[in-house]
Amino acid sequence: MTTVLQELLGIELPIIQAPMAGVQGSALAIAVSNAGGLGSLPCAMLSVEGIRSELNNIKAHTSKPYNVNFFCHTSPVPDATRETNWRNALAPYYREFGIDAADISAGPGRAPFSADAADVLEEFKPPVVSFHFGLPSAELLARVKGWGAKILSSATTVAEAVWLERHGVDAVIAQGVEAGGHRGMFLTDDLTTQVGTLALLPQIVKAVRVPVIAAGGIADAQGVAAALALGATGVQIGTAYMCCAEATTSALHRAALKSEAARHTALTNVFTGRPARGIVNRLMRELGPISQAAPVFPLATAAIAPLRAKAEARGSGDFSPLWSGQNASGCKDVAAAQLTRELASGVR
């Protein structure tokens, strides 16, 4: 049972390092893949040139399988009224930091998977491609499958898992509500539908025939063992990797992850427009954690960016997305290879 995922993906250990845009690049992916797990490169915040550069780096430093991850939301139509309302909501903070709102650029910050991205991927033919927020168009998906890539995507409900299987994924990631970062939800935007890993995972295992990967709340070997006991064929772990040397997590984010503050996370849309789990901080407390004023994903980001920059320059994470799952207890200053081996000791 626990070798199904290894055979599917060509990996030694059923440990997938979760793609985490903004806190890691190719270095972490390389370390995990070389250790026998599946390293992941998050591409949502990279330009096409950035993707090529990172993939070149991966190719240069590992011959093992790796995963390339994309968001696949529909690009939003900017709404001037909503943007104005959002900036009005942020106006007191702009005043506090001496920011001229007229200087703030707009723009999405995160791009969905595209034909241009597929062109770059095709140069490298990555063995695994994972998606968040469903799947791209049938045409784009067929291109990726064309070079033999295995396809993964996240399900936050049983219905999403069934949908993903029907649309051709090779394995489903059951993303429990404990998980850090963006909820992969795509058939609903109702947060009450979101389920804890311990409840979600076995129900998805019963509902689909493809292998199921557990994500959310897993921080150590015991968590891995628990996920496998519930029928997972592998695990995807993010938060525990964020304090590894190879991650690019900021010093203040690392400090938050190791502090008592990490005990209180929440799902918030104030940083991007879509619900994502992070450590509760000032912006989440004062405007959210869920704000009706936030523009559609990913358009909320631009107006926050200068606040984040100014606050971080003062050593404050008050306006930073401090992404974290509900169990940050696994965050340690260790090499990613060591963490991967420790996590894998929960197998069998």
Added chain:
Amino acid sequence: MTTVLQELLGIELPIIQAPMAGVQGSALAIAVSNAGGLGSLPCAMLSVEGIRSELNNIKAHTSKPYNVNFFCHTSPVPDATRETNWRNALAPYYREFGIDAADISAGPGRAPFSADAADVLEEFKPPVVSFHFGLPSAELLARVKGWGAKILSSATTVAEAVWLERHGVDAVIAQGVEAGGHRGMFLTDDLTTQVGTLALLPQIVKAVRVPVIAAGGIADAQGVAAALALGATGVQIGTAYMCCAEATTSALHRAALKSEAARHTALTNVFTGRPARGIVNRLMRELGPISQAAPVFPLATAAIAPLRAKAEARGSGDFSPLWSGQNASGCKDVAAAQLTRELASGVR
């Protein structure tokens, strides 16, 4: 490790049947205790005479250890304005069902643990007493401990677990957000603090020295195995017992638990005034799931009662609290003894 709880409570199997006021009485508790688990009698909705009668029944039908459960909220001061607002919010439904709001009685419906209840308990000296919403006063707790009862209470955060240990519980129930019925939360009313079982349990295990019992999302032997892998010394399971022959769960509640509808539960305060997890139905959808208009716990209940009665008479669960955890997949028409043995097969 997994015998710690058995030794503490004098039971053969580390399976606690969760107390579930409104859907079970002594019959279910007796069946589980006789099967070697720990049966629980929920007392929150019983009069002092009702408690005595149920305890007499338990004494008559089992010689095994059993648990008696109480809520220990502070009795609220009724607020006429809030009650009026609540009835105004419900007015369209009263009209729909031809209910005269003037005929609706007020009153709490659920009583906290009291000296009178302790008097009755003392006649029986139950070996285990569990509390929800914290603990009763030091004086009342000392009385219960006086006859040697072991004390359990639920923690929904690490901070609550530490508090309970400091205040003298013999074991902590780590209640993950997946759990059905009322959240045991008592140090906060912020729902964003609520954590999935897979994340909460290992963090509580690390934070306290007393044994930790896992609750929330556990539906079968695999779930039990997963909880033990995470460091629990036992499990408390509710939803899976609700379709047992010995439960008093209504036919429409049983049907809902076995239907696709059970895939979507939410935390709602519309039935009692405190957040509790139930299958999403009309009242939750239209007024909640969280309503600012609901009176303080448990005063929201009285105004709902006639709607529930009228709707149920028509075969509808639109106004019933259809309590359920996020994993109802374990609900089966089996004897509670058989279910208890099946669950216990996940041990080792």
